[in-house]
Amino acid sequence: MIGLYIHIPFCIHKCLYCDFPSYGGILQYRQAYVEAVCREIDSWSDAAAADTVYFGGGTPSLLEAGQIGAILDHLQKKFTIDPAAEITVEANPDSMTAAYAAALCSYGVNRISLGVQSFNDDMLRFLGRIHTAEQALQSVRDVYDAGIDNISIDLMYGLPRQTADMVKYDMDIMKILPVCHASAYSLIVEAGTVLKNGLDQGEFTLPDDKKIEEMGKLVHDSMHAMGFSHYEISSYAKAGRQSRHNCKYWQYTPYIGFGVSAHSFDGSRRWANISNIPDYIRRAGQQSVIGESIDIQRQRAMEDYCFLALRLRKGIEYADFERHFGVSLQSVFGDVVRRLSDQGLLEKTGKGCCMTEEGLSYGNYVFSRFIR
Numbered sequence: 496m497i498g499l500y501i502h503i504p505f506c507i508h509k510c511l512y513c514d515f516p517s518y519g520g521i522l523q524y525r526q527a528y529v530e531a532v533c534r535e536i537d538s539w540s541d542a543a544a545a546d547t548v549y550f551g552g553g554t555p556s557l558l559e560a561g562q563i564g565a566i567l568d569h570l571q572k573k574f575t576i577d578p579a580a581e582i583t584v585e586a587n588p589d590s591m592t593a594a595y596a597a598a599l600c601s602y603g604v605n606r607i608s609l610g611v612q613s614f615n616d617d618m619l620r621f622l623g624r625i626h627t628a629e630q631a632l633q634s635v636r637d638v639y640d641a642g643i644d645n646i647s648i649d650l651m652y653g654l655p656r657q658t659a660d661m662v663k664y665d666m667d668i669m670k671i672l673p674v675c676h677a678s679a680y681s682l683i684v685e686a687g688t689v690l691k692n693g694l695d696q697g698e699f700t701l702p703d704d705k706k707i708e709e710m711g712k713l714v715h716d717s718m719h720a721m722g723f724s725h726y727e728i729s730s731y732a733k734a735g736r737q738s739r740h741n742c743k744y745w746q747y748t749p750y751i752g753f754g755v756s757a758h759s760f761d762g763s764r765r766w767a768n769i770s771n772i773p774d775y776i777r778r779a780g781q782q783s784v785i786g787e788s789i790d791i792q793r794q795r796a797m798e799d800y801c802f803l804a805l806r807l808r809k810g811i812e813y814a815d816f817e818r819h820f821g822v823s824l825q826s827v828f829g830d831v832v833r834r835l836s837d838q839g840l841l842e843k844t845g846k847g848c849c850m851t852e853e854g855l856s857y858g859n860y861v862f863s864r865f866i867r
């Protein structure tokens with residue numbers, strides 16, 4: 496079954512490190528945008544079966560619960576949504592309350608992904624986040640008390656002035672919270688962000704690679720000690736709580752995205768919607784809102800498949816590769832797999848191959864070897 500993604504591009508204020516398609520100060524567009532998304536869904540021609548729905552952003556929790564419900568209603572009329580579907584809403588701690596979570600729950604939302612990033616107020620200020628550590632704690636409890644027990648949080652490490660003790664503190668807080676999934680990322684300063692400008696101006700420096708590696712290891716070991724499994728490069732989950740939606744991206748499963756800048760993949764073509772919100776609102780449901788589209792050639796498809804699958808700890812399953820492409824992995828990438836195995840970056844699994852612990856630290860290098 497496919498996954499459905501809805502992009503909600505609104506934020507109260509742009510975080511200093513953010514290069515996602517999101518915008519602060521345009522909340523007045525919300526209702527018109529929701530109506531446009533519903534029109535785009537209504538105009539979709541291919542009614543498939545779906546078992547995941549993901550509201551990402553931006554900050555989807557800036558929509559009223561009823562607006563999320565309205566979009567779900569239109570999805571349900573157009574697609575066959577599995578009664579046991581995973582329905583996720585990304586939320587920020589400053590826009591989450593128990594009443595809001597309960598209202599989302601009443602519309603069928605059963606998973607919340609909270610953008611916590613850190614439980615240290617100095618780190619949150621540095622990142623330009625508008626919530627406090629206390630709000631982050633409270634938001635997790637509010638969501639749980641409202642009846643949603645599938646809760647994920649995002650955490651960052653490798654921040655300027657962040658110490659190993661601060662990372663350990665974040666992990667200690669995790670222990671006392673009812674969280675069953677976490678995405679832990681080291682900070683990447685992207686071009687075009689306020690943070691990149693500050694870095695270039697010498698306003699701060701980043702921790703060196705050794706310190707970042709130590710923090711990453713601390714996160715990794717703490718997660719394991721708390722009973723989380725490391726199932727994807729940046730993702731940890733308790734048993735049965737992997738993000739079913741995100742796994743579709745890594746397992747080469749089709750997904751359809753609605754809203755500005757939303758990406759879609761149907762197995763042989765990828766496309767992305769336009770990013771201009773007023774244009775999107777004007778065009779949705781009346782004319783195409785696709786901004787760019789590429790047909791994926793066979794060689795490219797096989798490369799994509801491999802480096803996406805390798806993000807998962809279970810890696811590439813040879814039989815699955817063959818089912819998709821009608822040829823064996825060895826016949827196409829046998830030399831690459833052999834060389835990476837000799838370098839200690841890939842290892843055999845019962846069904847195929849995956850990255851070793853060391854390989855995980857050199858993920859981009861490993862992925863690049865699969866691309867001609």
Ligand code: SF4
Pocket residue numbers: 505506508509510513514515517552553554587610
């Ligand atoms: S809340 Fe998320 S999407 Fe919005 S600006 Fe911050 S990082 Fe970007």
